[in-house]
Amino acid sequence: MSDLQFARHRRLRQSANMRAMVRETNITVNDLIYPIFAVEGENIKNEISSMPGAYHWSLDRLHEVMDEVVSLGIKSVILFGVPAHKDATGSEAYHDHGIVQEAIRLIKKNYPDIIVIADTCLCEYTDHGHCGVVEGGKILNDPSLDLLAKTAVSQAKAGADIIAPSNMMDGFVAAIRKGLDEAGYEDVPIMSYAVKYASAFYGPFREAADSAPAFGDRKTYQMDPANRLEALREAQSDVEEGADFLIVKPTLSYLDIVRDVRNEFRLPVVGYNVSGEYSMVKGAALNGWIDEKAVVLEMITSMKRAGCDLIITYFALDIARWLAE
Template sequence: MTPSFYRGRRLRRTPALRDLIRETEIRPQDLIQPYFVVETSDSSFAQPIASMPGQYQFSLDRLEEQVARSVDAGLRAVILFGIPAHKDPMGTQAYADTGIVQEAVRRLKTRFPDLVVITDVCMCEFTSHGHCGILEDNYVQNDVTLNYLAKTALSHARAGADMVAPSDMMDGRIQAIRMILDENGFKELPIMSYAVKSASSFYGPFRDAAESAPAFGDRKSYQMDPANLRQAMCEAEADLEEGADIIMVKPALPYLDVLRRIRDGFNVPTAAYQVSGEYSMVKAGAQLGWIDEQKIVMESLTSIKRAGADLILTYFAEDVLTWLA
């Protein structure tokens, strides 16, 4: 009698069989598209981002046009990053009622009431020094910054945001934001925390897109050391205890082990951010003809979801919606 052994190929023989047993699928509702919106008097402004081919800085009008096309293609959620006309040391436009993010939220929620509009809550795009908090002696002050982050989150909520996403990595900011939201009638507004945000080298193109490069030094004193997995678990646990509803890991692909541990360790929705460096490397390789962009992107996103992400923030979201259709 012929010995019995596992014949996995039985279920890989045809495309239909492979589809039938596929364990991990990328769906439109898994994807969140980031957009960069600029405060400008030029309503037709749509500036290509050189280091991120296919991505733009948009005026409010052009943002609305772009989102309309994406919603028609099946986009369910966006996250907004604002670039103000004026920056100052205190980042006052981050929490101004008429700030660029607040205006973008109002515009999108009026036009697309069913679209989930998420806002990035940070100071770096709004401060003249490019750091994520308030400075004293050229050092970011953690506790002082909490009040400014809380005010920013509240201004986004009042503008109509469906969710706020603090990305600053100040200790205690989830608690500060949860408290101010609850006190002002936004108890049901969720917080997606950039809980595990590493001081990564993969953010370079984003700083061009958001015009948020620090004027001096770096962000290693408040963003996480990429080498530390145990600390990542502590950060996630702390943010959940303070009131976070979704935990994010950023970047995504180089941190799949961290993502898996977060997913296994905490019974909450988990997000991963496929960041600008990940995006730009794929784009560059595809432009040189070295890789198949669509296949690489879909394989990468599948690996992120397989590792445990319920939600994926990716600059490829618009493209993926077209491919899925």
């Protein structure tokens, strides 16, 4: 055997410290964005049945989760709102005192250093559950843009640091950028849901946000999961329209798309570890089938390795705790 010549890759795996020294991909608390669901009412901290460990929070108890976010060193949250009133045009989405707007004000007043990202969409606020204006059973693109721009401006006015439009109407970044600039918010960046697939992995979120469509589906404005080149066209449009970040959603089943977007564009790439991905892991962990910590850290590492600079994840609090161990 002494005359054999071969590479000894195991030399760099001999101990935990050796493996850490040559590790190519590392997760830090700075990579994490924690989603929060704000609801109207008082004294509400209700666990979402399909998302164990995730909660609805009323504004008077929002400090409980925000104190934990800050203590763990997480720098950013993304806000979703569940209003008490819904209508055909989602008017609570752009109301100056809507649930998200009030949550933004509360967080920026009490936790000024936290980066607050506002999800900008209509589906949580419309009585039909679609992300735009509906007429005759059809989701109208251009009339929806005006309402989305109004929503973004109201969120920026409330103090949002970043606007994150998730509606997938054509031209939504251009319309929101124009609306923000004309309202004097030219320095507020847009974290675009640039590549958003019509995915079955969103199921638990639709319970959390009470946003399931009352009819049909979202396949006319969200992407076909079978398509890859289309993702680059979508992202290119958003870059040209003024996006500052590019989100790929979902992430776990779309790591190839994350890598494509990372290779093609020079903007920060954000992965959204969506509700279905979260709930599958939580469900298996609660049944004792997997090691939750090991699986989550491997999953999140795969997302960062694929090219994510930031990751929106319901596991953010857990990950931050594990990283601090």
